[in-house]
Amino acid sequence: MFQNKLQVGLLLFLFLLLIGIRAGESTFFYDPLLAYFKGDFQNQPFPKLDYFNYILHVFLRYFINSISSIGIIYLLFKERQLIRFVSFLYAGIGAVMLVVFSVVIFYFAETNKNELFYLRRFLIQPLFLMIFIPALYYQKKIKVQQKVV
Secondary structure (H helix, E strand, O other): OHHHHHHHHHHHHHHHHHHHHHHOHHHHOOOOHHHHHHOOHHHOOOOOOOHHHHHHHHHHHHHHHHHHHHHHHHHHHOOHHHHHHHHHHHHHHHHHHHHHHHHHHHHOOOOOHHHHHHHHHHHHOOHHHHHHHHHHHHHHHHHHHHHHO
8 A cells, every 4th residue: 555655656746847847947947949939939030049058958858857757657557678668769769859959959940940849849848758658558458458369
């Protein structure tokens, strides 16, 4: 019984951490594009920013979201092989997206605002968690059904 309470408490903590990151994004992270993308950004010039600092903060936010998301997935599924696979996906996808994001923001920000908006969104929000949980649940359900048949 204590094990379940601990797991529920940890899940709640990790979800609250994700919510806290989102709620305090303007306080904890350097992100001048927050206000920019809330307005009519298509008709506004791209703001000046400290590229290194900005990319560092985007990476930091992606890293914290990823660790929290991997923790949530572990608590839900409890399979080490699955956690290795998900960790590999987070690292690989994150690395590729961060490189593409860096190139777009440094060289093509003024002309590729929509691409920048969506790349940034995938990096700073835990969208992969919302994709992985249903996919992993479905995969686990298929595995169980195959063993029964």
